[in-house]
Amino acid sequence: MKAVHYYRCLRGIIWREALRFLNQRGRFLAALVRPLVWLLIFATGFRFVLGVSIIPPYQTYIPYQVYIAPGLIGMIIMFQGMQSSLSMVWDRETGSMRTLLVSPLPRWYLLVSKLIAAVIVSVLQAYVFLGIAYFWGVHPPRLGYLTVLPALILAGMMLAALGLFLSSVIRQLENFAGVMNFVIFPMFFASSALYPLWTVQQANERLYQICMANPFTHAVELIRFALYEKFSLESFAVVAGSLFVFMVLAVLGYDPGRGLIARRGGTE
Amino acid sequence: MLDLKREAADGRAQSGPEREAQPLVVKGLSHSFGERQALREVSFELNRGDRTMLLGLNGAGKTTLFSLITRLYNHRSGSIRIFGWEIKQKPSEALARLGVVFQQPTLDLELSVAQNLYYHAALHGLPRREAGVRLRREIERVGLTDRLREHARTLSGGQRRRVEIARALIHRPRLLLLDEPTVGLDVASRQFLLDHVRMLCREEGLAALWATHLIDEVDPAARVIVLHKGQVLAEGPVPEVIRRANASSMREAFDNLTGERGE
Numbered sequence: 139m140k141a142v143h144y145y146r147c148l149r150g151i152i153w154r155e156a157l158r159f160l161n162q163r164g165r166f167l168a169a170l171v172r173p174l175v176w177l178l179i180f181a182t183g184f185r186f187v188l189g190v191s192i193i194p195p196y197q198t199y200i201p202y203q204v205y206i207a208p209g210l211i212g213m214i215i216m217f218q219g220m221q222s223s224l225s226m227v228w229d230r231e232t233g234s235m236r237t238l239l240v241s242p243l244p245r246w247y248l249l250v251s252k253l254i255a256a257v258i259v260s261v262l263q264a265y266v267f268l269g270i271a272y273f274w275g276v277h278p279p280r281l282g283y284l285t286v287l288p289a290l291i292l293a294g295m296m297l298a299a300l301g302l303f304l305s306s307v308i309r310q311l312e313n314f315a316g317v318m319n320f321v322i323f324p325m326f327f328a329s330s331a332l333y334p335l336w337t338v339q340q341a342n343e344r345l346y347q348i349c350m351a352n353p354f355t356h357a358v359e360l361i362r363f364a365l366y367e368k369f370s371l372e373s374f375a376v377v378a379g380s381l382f383v384f385m386v387l388a389v390l391g392y393d394p395g396r397g398l399i400a401r402r403g404g405t406e
Numbered sequence: 407m408l409d410l411k412r413e414a415a416d417g418r419a420q421s422g423p424e425r426e427a428q429p430l431v432v433k434g435l436s437h438s439f440g441e442r443q444a445l446r447e448v449s450f451e452l453n454r455g456d457r458t459m460l461l462g463l464n465g466a467g468k469t470t471l472f473s474l475i476t477r478l479y480n481h482r483s484g485s486i487r488i489f490g491w492e493i494k495q496k497p498s499e500a501l502a503r504l505g506v507v508f509q510q511p512t513l514d515l516e517l518s519v520a521q522n523l524y525y526h527a528a529l530h531g532l533p534r535r536e537a538g539v540r541l542r543r544e545i546e547r548v549g550l551t552d553r554l555r556e557h558a559r560t561l562s563g564g565q566r567r568r569v570e571i572a573r574a575l576i577h578r579p580r581l582l583l584l585d586e587p588t589v590g591l592d593v594a595s596r597q598f599l600l601d602h603v604r605m606l607c608r609e610e611g612l613a614a615l616w617a618t619h620l621i622d623e624v625d626p627a628a629r630v631i632v633l634h635k636g637q638v639l640a641e642g643p644v645p646e647v648i649r650r651a652n653a654s655s656m657r658e659a660f661d662n663l664t665g666e667r668g669e
Contacts, residue, residue: 139498143531150528154517161516237512237573240476241529242502248529395480395494 139243147243148251155255166263169217173210173267177274181206193334195366207276208362209331211264212354215294218260220322222252223301239392246389253302253385257294264290282365289364293357296377299384300353306391329355330362353380427490428453429503429581429613430475435484437470444470446636448484452581452615457607459624459644460617461660462633468617469509471633472585475615476506488581502530505579507570509586509617515559519550522558523573530577537576544572548602564595571602582606582614588623600625621657630656632663639663 159166181203192199238248268276268283278286304317326332328349335355339346349355356376363370430452437445445467452458462468474481477493477500486493488500513522520541527537545551548568553561561569567587574582584603588596600623606612616623624630630647632640640647640663644656651659 139531146528146531146533150525153528154514154521154525157521158514158516236476236478236506236508236510237526238529239478240501240504240506242498242500243529243531244498394477394497 144243144247147241147248148254151238151248151251152255152258155259159259166259169214169221169263170267170270172217173213174270176206176210176213177203177271177276191334193336195363195368195370201275203271203274204276205334206332207268207271208365209329209358210271211267211290211361212293212329212331212358213326214263214267215257215260215290215357216297216322216326216354218256218263219294219297219299219301220304220317221301222256222259222298223305223317245392245394249302249388249392250385253295253298256298256301257291260294260298261287261290278365279367282367285367286361286364289360292374292377292381293360296353296357296381296384299381299388302388303384303391306388325352325354328352329358331355331358353377356380427487429456429489430615431485431487432471432475433485433487435471435474435481435486437474437481437483444636445474448633448636448638450631450638450641452613454580454613455607455611456613456629457604457627458613458615458629458631460615460631460633461619461621461624462617463619463664463666466619466633467636468619468633469585470636472506472509472583472617475583476504477501502577503579503581505574505577505582507567507574507582507584507587509589511563511566511570513558513561513566513569513573515557518555518557519545519561519569520554522569523576526573527576532577540576540578541572544575545569548572548598562595564591564598567591567595567599568602571599575606580612582612584614584616586617586619588618588620596623621660624656632660634664634666 185202196204238252239245241248265283268278268286300321304321308317328345329352330349331354335346335349338349353376356370356373359370360373360377363373428451432451433449435445435448436443448467448471450458460468460471473479475486475488475493477497480494486500489503491499491503493500513519514525517525523541523545524534524537527534527541532540542551542554545554548571550561550565550568550572553565558566558569571584571587582603584599587599591599603614603616604627607614618624624644626644628644629642630640630644631638632647640651640659642650648654648656648659651662653659653662
């Protein structure tokens with residue numbers, strides 16, 4: 139296997155994801171409806187309930203919709219990551235996962251390629267969201283649109299890797315509803331996506347610690363800082379570390395010698 | 407990879423285990439899931455041009471065997487060699503020479519027939535132009551050239567299977583595995599597949615392993631492996647297996663060997 143085979147394979151996987159994405163424009167729009175509902179309705183309703191004081195990276199008082207925009211971007215890429223994991227579970231059941239896995243390229247490489255393809259789609263969605271949010275008073279600095287890109291990619295990789303790992307553990311599709319309830323929602327609410335964590339800390343120290351240990355909090359903060367041309371080292375370290383751990387777990391999960399597929403007998 | 411494959415296709419001599427190696431050698435293969443032993447000391451060989459029917463009832467271990475040969479998961483004892491390459495140690499070399507038609511449908515129904523085929527070619531590292539030439543040839547041989555641009559969803563079950571066979575051959579494997587490929591197909595589609603694989607083995611020297619639980623699919627010109635409760639009960643050319651089982655037909659031979667009635 140030469141480098142060119144690796145390249146062609148990656149290109150093929152991204153190309154397929156792009157085609158699926160073009161063929162399912164409905165899904166793309168549906169994925170945007172959720173965060174837009176939060177932005178356009180929820181944020182408006184809570185505008186005067188939740189005062190947001192000056193906290194980094196902001197330098198002035200900010201309206202609530204400005205605060206939750208990065209959190210909603212986090213929501214988009216988390217759902218996309220989980221969605222790609224759902225498609226993996228689905229793929230595995232219909233068998234197109236098996237056509238992927240009989241490729242002669244190493245399995246870890248196939249999984250990473252799959253992950254990159256998923257992230258490209260979620261980054262696109264995040265930018266469309268930012269475009270719409272602009273008309274709702276979310277005006278980050280112009281350069282912020284560029285500096286947020288690496289943060290989106292890293293956070294997207296981390297959340298997609300989590301999804302990939304979960305897809306190697308979850309056997310049946312119906313269990314995905316469980317993932318929504320037990321993974322997505324707790325991660326979303328126990329984070330800084332909807333409220334600054336100092337408000338949580340005042341109410342409950344234990345919950346605050348949980349929020350701080352939540353990798354999603356750091357994904358959101360990484361995006362929030364990057365969107366305002368700032369860099370949060372702590373968040374970067376947590377997101378990069380989590381990406382590494384989830385990726386290792388995902389590769390183990392799909393490992394033909396050790397993985398859960400091996401123990402349970404795959405798709406029989 | 408490409409070079410190797412071309413040489414293999416041309417049958418030219420080359421370095422490595424390939425030179426005189428058989429398409430598939432399975433030796434002493436056992437596998438279990440927890441308490442349940444799925445395969446017990448399974449051994450058999452496929453030579454070039456062999457068309458071998460793997461005959462067994464549901465639950466005989468056919469799918470487990472295929473999962474191990476395609477390395478969905480690893481075997482723990484015994485060995486599987488594809489053209490001399492042990493699948494556990496050299497998965498890339500082994501998988502590059504293997505074409506598979508899975509039991510469950512595996513076409514992406516959201517994509518067109520051509521897109522499905524291009525995707526598969528990319529997974530095998532083929533350049534796009536080359537892939538285009540090959541997929542046109544393969545799709546022509548299964549008589550679906552006029553459906554290339556159509557969504558896979560619009561194809562009938564039999565047509566989808568034919569696309570899957572075309573797809574399995576794009577990277578020019580010399581060994582083809584088919585896991586109960588005719589399940590759910592009508593008589594005509596089934597016959598088409600049987601004839602197509604027969605032609606591939608006879609004219610191109612492809613080795614094929616065809617799993618089935620339908621005794622009717624086992625014709626006298628093929629070889630057969632009778633797999634029952636994870637064990638190989640008989641292996642060889644069909645007439646020979648019938649004779650050794652003191653039977654007059656494959657059906658009778660199967661019943662004699664397994665003590666159960668086959669379909």
